[in-house]
Amino acid sequence: MPTFNCALKVLASHKVYILVYTVWLAFMGVFMGLGAGAPAADPGAWEGEQLDIGFVDRDGGAVADGLRTLLASRDALVDVPDETLAMQDAVAKDEVQVLVIVPEDFGEDYVAAVRAGATPPEIEIAQSYYDIASVDLEAVIDSYLSCLGVRASFDTSAPLEALAAGALTDCEAQSEASYVVPEGVSTPLPQNFTIYALFTSYPIMCSIVVLLSTSMREFSEGAVRARTEASPERALTLSLAIAGASFVCALVVWAVMIFVGLVAFGWALEGVATWRIVLVAVAMLAYAFFALAVGFLLSQLGVGDSVANAVGNILALVFSFLGGSWVSLDLLGPELRALAHFIPNFWEMSAINLAAGSTGTAAEIWAAALPDLGVVLLFACAVGAVGLAVGRARLGRRGALSASADTA
Amino acid sequence: MGTSPVVAVRELVKRYGDLVALDHFDLTIEKGEVFGLLGPNGSGKTTAINCILSLLAFDQGEIQLFGEPMAPTRYDLKRRIGVVPQEVAVVEELTVAENIDYFCALYVSDKRERRALVEDAIRFVGLEDHRRFRPAKLSGGLRRRLNIACGIAHRPELIFLDEPTVAVDPQSRNRILEGILELNRAGSTIVYTSHYMEEVEQICSRIMIMDRGRAIAEGTNDELKAMIGTGEKIRVEVGELAGGADVPGASADALLDALRALPHVLRASLANGTLSVDCATGAHNLTDVLEVLRARGVPFARVYSEPPTLNDVFLELTGTELRD
Numbered sequence: 001m002p003t004f005n006c007a008l009k010v011l012a013s014h015k016v017y018i019l020v021y022t023v024w025l026a027f028m029g030v031f032m033g034l035g036a037g038a039p040a041a042d043p044g045a046w047e048g049e050q051l052d053i054g055f056v057d058r059d060g061g062a063v064a065d066g067l068r069t070l071l072a073s074r075d076a077l078v079d080v081p082d083e084t085l086a087m088q089d090a091v092a093k094d095e096v097q098v099l100v101i102v103p104e105d106f107g108e109d110y111v112a113a114v115r116a117g118a119t120p121p122e123i124e125i126a127q128s129y130y131d132i133a134s135v136d137l138e139a140v141i142d143s144y145l146s147c148l149g150v151r152a153s154f155d156t157s158a159p160l161e162a163l164a165a166g167a168l169t170d171c172e173a174q175s176e177a178s179y180v181v182p183e184g185v186s187t188p189l190p191q192n193f194t195i196y197a198l199f200t201s202y203p204i205m206c207s208i209v210v211l212l213s214t215s216m217r218e219f220s221e222g223a224v225r226a227r228t229e230a231s232p233e234r235a236l237t238l239s240l241a242i243a244g245a246s247f248v249c250a251l252v253v254w255a256v257m258i259f260v261g262l263v264a265f266g267w268a269l270e271g272v273a274t275w276r277i278v279l280v281a282v283a284m285l286a287y288a289f290f291a292l293a294v295g296f297l298l299s300q301l302g303v304g305d306s307v308a309n310a311v312g313n314i315l316a317l318v319f320s321f322l323g324g325s326w327v328s329l330d331l332l333g334p335e336l337r338a339l340a341h342f343i344p345n346f347w348e349m350s351a352i353n354l355a356a357g358s359t360g361t362a363a364e365i366w367a368a369a370l371p372d373l374g375v376v377l378l379f380a381c382a383v384g385a386v387g388l389a390v391g392r393a394r395l396g397r398r399g400a401l402s403a404s405a406d407t408a
Numbered sequence: 409m410g411t412s413p414v415v416a417v418r419e420l421v422k423r424y425g426d427l428v429a430l431d432h433f434d435l436t437i438e439k440g441e442v443f444g445l446l447g448p449n450g451s452g453k454t455t456a457i458n459c460i461l462s463l464l465a466f467d468q469g470e471i472q473l474f475g476e477p478m479a480p481t482r483y484d485l486k487r488r489i490g491v492v493p494q495e496v497a498v499v500e501e502l503t504v505a506e507n508i509d510y511f512c513a514l515y516v517s518d519k520r521e522r523r524a525l526v527e528d529a530i531r532f533v534g535l536e537d538h539r540r541f542r543p544a545k546l547s548g549g550l551r552r553r554l555n556i557a558c559g560i561a562h563r564p565e566l567i568f569l570d571e572p573t574v575a576v577d578p579q580s581r582n583r584i585l586e587g588i589l590e591l592n593r594a595g596s597t598i599v600y601t602s603h604y605m606e607e608v609e610q611i612c613s614r615i616m617i618m619d620r621g622r623a624i625a626e627g628t629n630d631e632l633k634a635m636i637g638t639g640e641k642i643r644v645e646v647g648e649l650a651g652g653a654d655v656p657g658a659s660a661d662a663l664l665d666a667l668r669a670l671p672h673v674l675r676a677s678l679a680n681g682t683l684s685v686d687c688a689t690g691a692h693n694l695t696d697v698l699e700v701l702r703a704r705g706v707p708f709a710r711v712y713s714e715p716p717t718l719n720d721v722f723l724e725l726t727g728t729e730l731r732d
Contacts, residue, residue, distance in 0.1 A: 002513035006499060006506075013501040215501070223497030227558070230461045230491040231514035232483040 003219065003228065003238050007245030010215045017210050021312075022256050025203030029257075030264040033196035051137060054080035054087065054096035063107030063148060066164035067123075070144055070171055071100065075137070088331050091126065098137055099126035099330075107160050110145065111152040120149065126330035144171050189276050190268040193261060194356040197280045198325045200257045201345050202316045204284065205291045207253045209312035212246050212295025217302050220391060250292040254285050275362040279355035279369055286376040287348040293380040297387035319345040344379040347372040412475030414439050414566050414597045415460065420469035422455055422621075429455045430466070431621040437599060437614075442592050444612030445601040446718060452621040453601040454494060457568050461491060473566065487515055490564030490596075494571045496555045498543045505530065505539040508557050515562035529561035532587060549580025556584060560591060567591060568599045573607060585611050605718035615718070619726050629718070636724040637674055638716040639689030642697050645709040646683050663704060670696050683708075686720075 012018075055077045057064045071077060080090045080099065090096045101124035103109075113120035123141055147167035151158065158166075189197075218224050219242050228238055258281050262269070269277060294315065298308055320326050322336065323345025329337050340346040351372040354365050417435040421428070430452050437443045445453045458464040460471055462480040471478045473485050498507045508526045516522045530539055533553035543551055556572055569588065573581045589611055592598050602608050608615055609629050616626040625632055660678050667676040667683075672690035676683070687693040694713050701708055 001517075002510055006502065006510045009506065010499060010501040218499055218501075223493050223495040224499060226458075226463055226493055227491060227497040227511065228514060229463055230486060230489070231511070232487040233514045234483065235480075 001241065003233065003241035004244050007216065007219060007242055008248060010218070011211055011245060011249050014211055014215060017207070017214070021203060021207040021210055022253055025206060026200070026257055026260040029196045029199035029203065030260060032199050033192035033194075033261075033265060051075040051098055052078050052096045053137070054078050054090050054099040056080060056082050056087065056099065056101040058082065058104045059102045059106040061105075061107040062161040062164040063110065063167075064102040066148075066168040067100075067102065067141065067144055070140065070168055071137075073172070074140070087126070091328065091331055097127070100124070100137075100141070101126065107164065110148065111160060111163060114149040114152045115156055120145075124330070127328045140171070144168070147171055189272055189280065189356040190265065192268055193265040193280075194352065196261050196265060197284065197352050197356075198349055199320075200261070200284055201287055201323065201325050201348060202320045204253055204257060204288050205294070205316035205319060206312045208250050208288060208291035209295045209298060209315060210308050211249055211253075212292065213298035213301075213303055213308035213312070214305050215249075216242055216246060216296070216299035220299055220302070222302075246292055246296060249295075250288045253291075254281075254288040257284060273362065275366070276355045279366060280352050283348050283351035283355065283369070283373060283376070286351075286373045286380070287344065290344045290348075290376055290380040290383065293383035293387060297383055297390060300387045300391035319343050322346070324349050344376045347375040347379075351376075412472070413437055414441075414474060415443075415599065416470075416472040416475075417456070417460065418470045420456070420459060420466055420471065422452075422459055422464065422466045429621050430459065430469075433469070433618075433621060433623060435460075435616065435623070437597060439597055440592070440595070441614055442588065442598040442600060442612045444608035444615040445599065445618060446603070446605060446608045446615055446722075447601075447618035448603055448722075451618040453618055454570055455621070456618075457570055457599070457601065461486075461489070461568065488565045490559045490562065490567040492556050492559035492567065492569045492572050494574065494601075496543070496551045498551070498554055498558060500543050503540050503542055504535050504546070504554055504557075507543065507554060508561050511558040512561040515564075525561050525563065529557040532560070532590075533557040534583060547577075547580075548575055549577045552576050552580060552584065556587065560596075563594075564596060566597045566599070568601075570601050571603070572600075573602070573604065581607075605722075609718055617718070617722055617725065619722075624725050625721065632718060632721050633716050636716060636721050637688050638686045638720050638724065639672075640687045640693050641712075641714050641716060641720070642683075642685040642687065642694055643712040643714070644683040644685070644697070644701065645681060645711075646678070646701070646706055663700070663706060666700050666704065667697060670700065672696075686716075 053071055053075045055068055055071065057068065068077065078090070078096050080087055080096060087099055091099060103121060103124065106121055106123065110120045112118075123145070125138060125141065144167055147170040148163055151163045151166045151170075155163070219228070219238070229235065262277075295312075298311060303311065322340050323343040324340055325345055329340055329346075332340070351369040354369045354372070360368075413436045415435060415437040417433060420430050420433040420435075422430040433452070433456060435456065445456065447453050455464065459466045460473070460478065462478055462482070473482075474488060476482065476485055478485055499510065502510060505526060508529050509522060512522050512525055512529070516525060530536055533556055535550065535553055535557065538546060538550060543554060546554060552572060552574075556569070559569075560567055572588075573584055576584065585607060588598055588600065600608065600612060612629070614626070614628055615632060616623050617632065618624065625635060627635070663683075664676045664678060667673055667685055672688045672693055673685055673696075674688055675686040678684070685693075685697050687697075690696075694711070698708075698711065
């Protein structure tokens with residue numbers, strides 16, 4: 001207990017870190033969320049929201065034209081040059097919320113695949129940071145392609161132009177229905193809160209890693225550790241006390257993030273199912289445990305304050321970026337998209353996105369999100385285990401060093 | 409149980425690969441002693457203490473504290489011990505009072521009792537005006553005092569002080585040494601390691617000299633000095649003789665040869681204008697030496713005659729200086 005209290009005092013003494021990494025960054029997340037515009041908590045408002053869509057037509061055929069016409073009837077189409085940098089720029093600057101890229105020969109390949117019973121090609125949809133807004137857009141595109149596929153299957157000799165025109169007509173006729181939120185499906189989370197929740201991965205990682213690695217290293221190595229080991233306090237009690245204080249630190253940072261989010265966006269969360277908010281909170285908590293494991297590892301490595309700050313910030317930035325919290329993974333190359341699966345942030349984001357926008361019952365979405373949360377916790381366990389191994393190795397080495405220094 | 413030594417170490421061996429840190433090391437410390445472990449850096453003092461405290465595993469031997477076998481899980485024995493490590497071991501984020509309270513709380517759970525002990529410890533080391541300071545704000549000497557307070561606040565029966573005065577100003581050093589004697593008078597047995605022989609001579613009732621992991625001599629200050637042949641050290645400032653040749657009949661070599669020929673003279677040397685003559689115990693060593701100087705017309709300024717130090721003991725026993 002004395003070590004637990006002492007560790008908490010040490011943690012609380014790092015007021016600057018708490019102020020900068022926890023409080024200030026949480027508010028930064030609020031600003032980013034507020035910048036995302038009005039929430040889409042009400043299904044009616046959600047339906048009516050208009051997106052700026054960057055439409056890149058590499059096909060140049062009738063199918064792409066039909067899709068362009070359909071999208072233009074409900075959203076604003078923005079010209080974006082067909083260059084990687086230009087497309088990334090447009091999304092990063094929020095000039096478009098979604099990029100729709102129709103691949104070369106898409107129309108012909110799609111119809112041919114449908115008629116042959118093969119897997120048809122897909123239209124690339126690159127979502128911006130505000131990806132929740134594009135959920136219904138995907139449904140519209142899917143609907144168009146479905147209509148196209150049905151017509152192509154039934155009329156195997158019809159030309160592309162006729163199929164595309166027919167699909168467009170079908171879609172326009174059923175467009176009203178496509179926006180109806182099915183009964184029993186709850187309202188999705190508002191964009192601003194979702195963006196805030198995604199952003200919190202950065203302050204959570206920064207705060208916990210920096211606080212733990214700077215505060216706990218004193219207890220895990222050096223003369224203070226030797227002094228406590230020489231005391232009648234049991235080794236297990238000491239370790240549990242330090243682990244408990246670290247756990248409290250992670251919980252407090254997580255609670256601050258949740259509290260700030262709920263206070264800032266409470267007005268937008270009215271009508272949203274509680275289980276969606278709880279799922280977001282649980283995803284953030286799982287990520288906080290991962291940050292706890294990283295902080296523990298760094299404290300076992302005995303890094304100094306500046307290294308802890310540098311590592312905490314860099315890790316938080318890299319993880320947030322590669323995990324897809326800040327930039328849609330659709331905008332990244334296939335290698336980076338593959339790499340993202342090895343970043344816990346990716347799985348946290350996946351769970352938050354499920355909570356934010358997926359249609360389905362609470363049970364279905366929780367069931368879909370639990371594996372994601374499990375992966376985050378597995379990452380935490382793996383890093384924590386490495387921390388334990390490093391701690392043991394350093395403990396043995398320290399004993400050898402202190403004695404060899406004495407006997408040198 | 410009542411007659412058991414407070415510390416009993418038998419045949420302790422600690423190896424690091426090929427390096428033998430402690431080589432069949434024996435140690436017995438009785439209740440109420442201020443026991444000095446003296447030796448140069450690297451002689452095995454800290455290793456011995458770490459093994460005794462179960463902070464280090466050892467390869468062979470037996471350690472008993474208060475008549476009981478010591479082990480890492482002997483929390484009952486650890487409760488009776490205080491440790492002041494060589495490195496200042498305090499939590500930098502806590503204040504002076506909080507640090508002492510934390511380390512004291514590892515031994516004493518009762519809050520009220522602890523509050524009194526912490527206050528006593530603060531008073532004892534003279535940090536009353538600094539109780540709200542963080543360690544980083546303290547001078548080196550005050551940090552050392554805090555380090556001591558953290559180790560003794562719970563009033564242990566046995567206190568290990570590992571080089572507590574390293575890099576400390578003379579004022580703080582004297583205060584620390586006085587404090588150690590006060591602790592001893594209050595009933596604590598003290599184990600004090602240092603490579604400063606003056607300190608060990610000043611406060612320790614019994615001394616062990618260590619070198620290369622072995623105890624090479626043990627006894628009281630006088631007993632140790634009696635082990636060597638040197639009974640008196642004579643130092644004479646001879647000024648320009650250091651330059652050598654221009655004093656008639658007083659070349660350095662001739663003078664040293666004449667001195668070495670005297671009975672009782674064990675060694676004679678000349679360096680930096682000071683003539684050093686080590687003699688065996690004798691009734692008139694000083695007058696004999698001065699007679700030689702007068703006879704050869706060597707002018708001299710100041711003359712000192714002093715008993716041998718522990719450094720001389722170490723030098724004679726090991727052939728090297730204690731401070732090497």
